[in-house]
Amino acid sequence: MIPALATILCFHLAGELISRALALPVPGPVVGLLLLVGAGICRPRLIDFLRPAATALLGNLSLFFVPAGVGVIAHLGQFRDNAAGLGLAVLVSTVLAIAVAALTFAWVARLMGDAEGGRDG
Amino acid sequence: MDNAALIWSYLSREPLLWLTATLCAYWIGDRASLAAQRQSWANPVLFAVILLAALLMLTGTDYQTYFEGAQFVHFMLGPATVCLGLPLYDNLRRLRHAVVPLLAALVAGSLTAVVAALAVAHAFGLSPVLMASLAPKSATAPVAIGISEGLGGAPTITAVLVLLTGIIGAIIVTPLLNALRIRDWRARGFAVGVAAHGIGTARAFQVNETAGAFAGIGMGLNAVLTAIIAPLALRLFQ
Numbered sequence: 001m002i003p004a005l006a007t008i009l010c011f012h013l014a015g016e017l018i019s020r021a022l023a024l025p026v027p028g029p030v031v032g033l034l035l036l037v038g039a040g041i042c043r044p045r046l047i048d049f050l051r052p053a054a055t056a057l058l059g060n061l062s063l064f065f066v067p068a069g070v071g072v073i074a075h076l077g078q079f080r081d082n083a084a085g086l087g088l089a090v091l092v093s094t095v096l097a098i099a100v101a102a103l104t105f106a107w108v109a110r111l112m113g114d115a116e117g118g119r120d121g
Numbered sequence: 122m123d124n125a126a127l128i129w130s131y132l133s134r135e136p137l138l139w140l141t142a143t144l145c146a147y148w149i150g151d152r153a154s155l156a157a158q159r160q161s162w163a164n165p166v167l168f169a170v171i172l173l174a175a176l177l178m179l180t181g182t183d184y185q186t187y188f189e190g191a192q193f194v195h196f197m198l199g200p201a202t203v204c205l206g207l208p209l210y211d212n213l214r215r216l217r218h219a220v221v222p223l224l225a226a227l228v229a230g231s232l233t234a235v236v237a238a239l240a241v242a243h244a245f246g247l248s249p250v251l252m253a254s255l256a257p258k259s260a261t262a263p264v265a266i267g268i269s270e271g272l273g274g275a276p277t278i279t280a281v282l283v284l285l286t287g288i289i290g291a292i293i294v295t296p297l298l299n300a301l302r303i304r305d306w307r308a309r310g311f312a313v314g315v316a317a318h319g320i321g322t323a324r325a326f327q328v329n330e331t332a333g334a335f336a337g338i339g340m341g342l343n344a345v346l347t348a349i350i351a352p353l354a355l356r357l358f359q
Contacts, residue, residue, distance in 0.1 A: 100166050
């Protein structure tokens with residue numbers, strides 16, 4: 001567990017260093033994620049080594065999100081004052097994004113003569 | 122009485138109390154979600170946040186004090202994001218087979234999510250901090266919070282908006298895509314992963330295995346793309 005956690009932290013650390021050193025718009029952990037995928041392609045055994053620890057972390061992903069969510073109490077006034085704008089922005093953009101992404105995928109797949117969609121569904 | 126005051130003054134200074142409360146609240150939230158048969162509205166994070174917020178208000182504790190305990194949990198977002206590389210790696214082969222439709226849908230969906238949200242927010246005259254907090258809300262929570270921090274947004278507002286996005290996406294995806302007559306499970310799953318991250322992905326896995334796998338790919342890829350698109354789109358609206 002500890003060697004795997006240390007390795008995950010090393011990818012996180014490398015990601016932070018690269019993101020900051022090159023002033024990338026992508027946050028450090030995302031750079032770490034990409035480094036991990038790249039390292040996995042070069043060395044598949046690394047993935048097997050990390051899998052138990054990574055699965056444990058990912059299985060509790062939503063827990064890690066609780067402290068930031070509780071921050072709502074520090075901003076209750078802002079949420080109350082902007083409820084309509086924020087609520088509508090989230091609702092409209094989510095409906096449109098799902099529709100546009102699904103229609104684009106289905107349309108481009110059909111253009112390319114890809115029939116896998118029919119097979120599954 | 123004096124003793125109780127002493128104990129409270131100890132507890133309110135140390136991180137132990139709020140770290141324990143965070144884990145217990147999540148535990149209760151998870152059980153509640155299980156009792157509601159994991160319906161998409163019964164989100165364990167939502168339960169835990171409501172419980173803790175109520176507790177903080179009842180005890181008159183401010184967020185800074187709470188966060189001193191909860192920061193250990195918050196820190197784990199970074200390493201957990203790195204671990205999202207694993208499901209992405211596992212699905213690389215399926216990704217290669219559908220690379221063109223996938224990339225087209227990723228760019229279209231990601232752009233729509235960011236630009237539509239900012240356009241509505243702009244129409245309502247929301248402040249720059251709220252705009253920056255809103256821009257990355259379709260990305261998975263740890264990434265969205267990181268992007269929001271970088272753009273001058275409030276990470277805590279982003280966290281709540283991300284949660285809201287996921288829950289709305291998970292509830293509307295099935296009726297919406299049925300109405301649009303989209304039957305390709307890859308398209309359906311990928312769309313909800315791009316627009317509504319982990320909560321949408323969990324919903325896709327409940328409906329269909331292929332949809333779930335493609336939702337996971339969508340979430341992973343959009344985490345990367347939103348980091349690039351959100352700052353550019355935000356500049357358009359300033």
